[in-house]
Amino acid sequence: MAVTLATPLARVLGPKTATGMAEQLGLHTVLDLLRHYPRRYATRGEQADLADVQVGDRVTVLAQIRSVTTRPMRNRRGSLTEVVVGDGSGKMKLVFFNHRHGQLKPNAWGMFAGTVGEYRGEKQFAHPDMHLLDPDGDDTDWARALVPIYPASKDVSSWVIQKSVKLLLGAGGGFGELVEDPLPEEIRARHGLLPLAAALLDIHRPTTSDDVERAAQRLKWDEALTLQLTLAARRRAAALEPGTARPRKPGGLLDAVDAALPFALTEGQREVGEELAAELDRDQPMHRLLQGEVGSGKTVVALRAMAQVVDAGGQAALLAPTEVLAAQHARGIRALLGPLGRAGELDGDPAGTRVTLLTGSLKAAARREARAEVAEGRAGIVVGTHALLQEGVEFADLGLVVVDEQHRFGVEQRDALRAKGNRPPHVLVMTATPIPRTVAMTVYGDLETSTLRQLPSGRGGVSSSVVPVREKPTWLDRAWERLREEVGAGRQAYVVCPRIGDLPGDEPGDADGAPPEEDGRSDRRPPLAVLDVAEALRAGPLAGLRLDVLHGRMTPEEKDGVMRAFAAGETQVLVATTVVEVGVDVPNATVMVVMDADRFGVSQLHQLRGRVARGAHAGLCLLVTEAPSASPTGERLAAVASTSDGFELARLDLETRREGDVLGAAQSGRRSGIKLLSLLEDEALIAEARTEAWALLSTDRGLADHPGLAAEVAALASDERAEWLEKA
Numbered sequence: 111m112a113v114t115l116a117t118p119l120a121r122v123l124g125p126k127t128a129t130g131m132a133e134q135l136g137l138h139t140v141l142d143l144l145r146h147y148p149r150r151y152a153t154r155g156e157q158a159d160l161a162d163v164q165v166g167d168r169v170t171v172l173a174q175i176r177s178v179t180t181r182p183m184r185n186r187r188g189s190l191t192e193v194v195v196g197d198g199s200g201k202m203k204l205v206f207f208n209h210r211h212g213q214l215k216p217n218a219w220g221m222f223a224g225t226v227g228e229y230r231g232e233k234q235f236a237h238p239d240m241h242l243l244d245p246d247g248d249d250t251d252w253a254r255a256l257v258p259i260y261p262a263s264k265d266v267s268s269w270v271i272q273k274s275v276k277l278l279l280g281a282g283g284g285f286g287e288l289v290e291d292p293l294p295e296e297i298r299a300r301h302g303l304l305p306l307a308a309a310l311l312d313i314h315r316p317t318t319s320d321d322v323e324r325a326a327q328r329l330k331w332d333e334a335l336t337l338q339l340t341l342a343a344r345r346r347a348a349a350l351e352p353g354t355a356r357p358r359k360p361g362g363l364l365d366a367v368d369a370a371l372p373f374a375l376t377e378g379q380r381e382v383g384e385e386l387a388a389e390l391d392r393d394q395p396m397h398r399l400l401q402g403e404v405g406s407g408k409t410v411v412a413l414r415a416m417a418q419v420v421d422a423g424g425q426a427a428l429l430a431p432t433e434v435l436a437a438q439h440a441r442g443i444r445a446l447l448g449p450l451g452r453a454g455e456l457d458g459d460p461a462g463t464r465v466t467l468l469t470g471s472l473k474a475a476a477r478r479e480a481r482a483e484v485a486e487g488r489a490g491i492v493v494g495t496h497a498l499l500q501e502g503v504e505f506a507d508l509g510l511v512v513v514d515e516q517h518r519f520g521v522e523q524r525d526a527l528r529a530k531g532n533r534p535p536h537v538l539v540m541t542a543t544p545i546p547r548t549v550a551m552t553v554y555g556d557l558e559t560s561t562l563r564q565l566p567s568g569r570g571g572v573s574s575s576v577v578p579v580r581e582k583p584t585w586l587d588r589a590w591e592r593l594r595e596e597v598g599a600g601r602q603a604y605v606v607c608p609r610i611g612d613l614p615g616d617e618p619g620d621a622d623g624a625p626p627e628e629d630g631r632s633d634r635r636p637p638l639a640v641l642d643v644a645e646a647l648r649a650g651p652l653a654g655l656r657l658d659v660l661h662g663r664m665t666p667e668e669k670d671g672v673m674r675a676f677a678a679g680e681t682q683v684l685v686a687t688t689v690v691e692v693g694v695d696v697p698n699a700t701v702m703v704v705m706d707a708d709r710f711g712v713s714q715l716h717q718l719r720g721r722v723a724r725g726a727h728a729g730l731c732l733l734v735t736e737a738p739s740a741s742p743t744g745e746r747l748a749a750v751a752s753t754s755d756g757f758e759l760a761r762l763d764l765e766t767r768r769e770g771d772v773l774g775a776a777q778s779g780r781r782s783g784i785k786l787l788s789l790l791e792d793e794a795l796i797a798e799a800r801t802e803a804w805a806l807l808s809t810d811r812g813l814a815d816h817p818g819l820a821a822e823v824a825a826l827a828s829d830e831r832a833e834w835l836e837k838a
């Protein structure tokens with residue numbers, strides 16, 4: 111039987127193993143299995159391995175049997191066998207009921223796999239799967255210094271995978287021929303990379319950790335290059351689409367906007383503005399990402415681009431992630447444009463245009479009217495939420511789509527909007543979450559980027575502190591006093607909580623983006639809730655202040671009403687969930703108190719803090735937490751408090767969150783094809799792969815001479831796996 115990389119595993123492995131691999135690990139072909147790399151490598155007598163395992167972990171450990179005792183059970187029939195195993199530093203107990211196998215002997219080494227349980231405060235495995243190693247036999251894996259430990263599943267243990275891989279690698283000595291290397295020779299030579307067959311051999315059966323490193327380096331290249339080729343191809347395809355040029359016209363809306371601005375543009379805003387103006391003037395659609403610190407003034411940059419498009423006879427759509435934000439944008443733009451934004455109304459300027467808000471909460475009649483304005487082209491500027499994407503919303507001539515706060519919108523949604531133009535419109539995506547360069551090169555690799563680094567001058571800045579309530583209980587009282595002082599001086603404040611409150615359907619849980627239970631504290635109380643905290647504050651430390659609540663379970667009208675009252679200064683303190691996280695702009699607010707700050711991710715905290723750095727007054731951000739200062743959580747919060755450099759924090763975020771979260775929900779390693787590549791550590795490699803990808807695609811023949819690469823790209827692109835690219 112000729113085995114190739116495409117051969118189904120069912121033809122080379124036993125049916126039970128093949129089925130388990132397919133159903134539980136998603137491995138179907140020989141290549142899938144060979145690309146299922148060890149998670150780590152165990153060495154005999156490995157230090158601190160057993161000491162590290164946590165209750166609840168499903169783990170495989172390599173350890174030596176220290177003692178075996180069997181005794182009858184006290185309350186039931188049958189016997190209980192207790193086996194103590196150790197690996198140098200740690201010890202663990204294995205228990206078996208009615209164990210009849212004689213192989214468990216002191217001094218024998220074995221691999222034991224199971225879920226770590228606890229009995230009377232001691233870690234133990236009950237009935238682990240096990241594989242005893244034979245020190246005398248020709249157990250060649252045992253002879254190796256490094257034993258691969260694979261990501262395993264319920265029915266497919268690490269050593270079954272190990273044996274199956276071994277079978278394939280040993281296939282008649284012809285393994286080298288079995289594996290065709292998709293990577294062009296020149297690229298391999300240029301970057302000193304192993305051939306694929308050698309890399310696969312070394313990753314699965316290394317002798318030294320250098321072997322592993324060199325193998326991984328090569329295999330990471332496969333991942334990075336395929337990814338970059340896919341992105342480069344998408345970008346090239348987009349560049350070939352026909353678009354409509356929207357040149358700048360003097361004396362129109364843009365000039366009116368510039369004249370109406372109550373401030374001078376920053377240098378960054380001017381530069382990016384020029385960049386956009388020039389790109390809108392081309393008949394290829396723009397695809398640009400504008401990233402800029404919270405408060406750097408992206409909105410006005412976008413508005414100026416929209417005005418240019420309106421002046422050129424097109425329509426511009428601004429898509430916001432929430433109704434609160436959409437309403438705020440519409441209000442802000444209308445206020446700025448004055449009569450120029452009310453064309454067709456009594457006091458409107460006929461030379462102007464209309465600003466139309468289109469959200470899901472509009473009543474039927476209002477929605478019909480809004481849709482008609484959009485369809486007939488009376489609305490030059492359309493602001494909305496997802497409702498804009500719905501069927502039935504037609505544009506007369508959509509020229510520019512601006513997506514605010516990208517991380518809530520996927521590419522499908524961008525595409526849905528783009529499809530509403532007669533020709534693909536220009537697209538500007540804005541994000542306030544600074545993106546580490548590697549993420550920009552991967553997740554947003556199909557967009558050009560512009561960055562606003564500078565904040566408008568005259569900002570007071572925010573100072574942040576952690577309030578560790580367990581260690582310093584009085585600091586919380588002091589925090590409320592500070593808040594009262596600010597309010598007394600005419601300022602306003604936010605108090606943010608991770609949860610809404612005790613109504614049905616409000617599952618206690620962590621806020622978005624919070625890291626997993628890194629301190630292993632599974633006994634935490636439920637997170638603090640807006641409704642409870644508001645009540646406690648009204649009755650206690652903030653009694654007498656005008657306080658209101660804002661959360662996602664309110665109707666859009668209610669939310670809008672609360673935001674208006676807050677923006678108008680009628681409400682002094684807003685107790686809210688993270689609905690205030692994104693984009694909310696009330697320059698008079700100067701205090702932000704985040705309750706249970708440990709429940710939020712780094713970027714989220716940075717976003718929240720951005721709400722109080724928006725005016726001339728100095729801001730104050732207090733991160734209240736029960737986490738000990740010396741814990742990883744405490745240190746993470748201290749890091750957030752110590753810097754306001756969003757790029758540094760984005761990096762910290764990447765370190766503390768699982769990469770999958772950063773890349774998007776669909777990015778589990780299995781589906782993305784990304785297994786070894788690390789966005790944190792492989793920046794240089796990703797950049798090199800990007801250069802190679804562009805070079806390959808910019809030749810006339812493209813991938814024609816590299817069928818292996820073309821096949822990998824096609825597989826990634828056609829596969830549902832490509833989805834994660836789009837769900838950033």
Ligand code: ADP
Nearest residue numbers: 373374375376404405406407408409410566695
């Ligand atoms: P973000 O980039 O976070 O979306 P915004 O666009 O909401 O920031 O701008 C934040 C605030 O700064 C707004 O109140 C806006 O009016 C103001 N702003 C924008 N540009 C300038 C500038 N050049 N000078 C002073 N204030 C500005």
Ligand code: MG
Nearest residue numbers: 408409514693
């Ligand atoms: Mg914004």
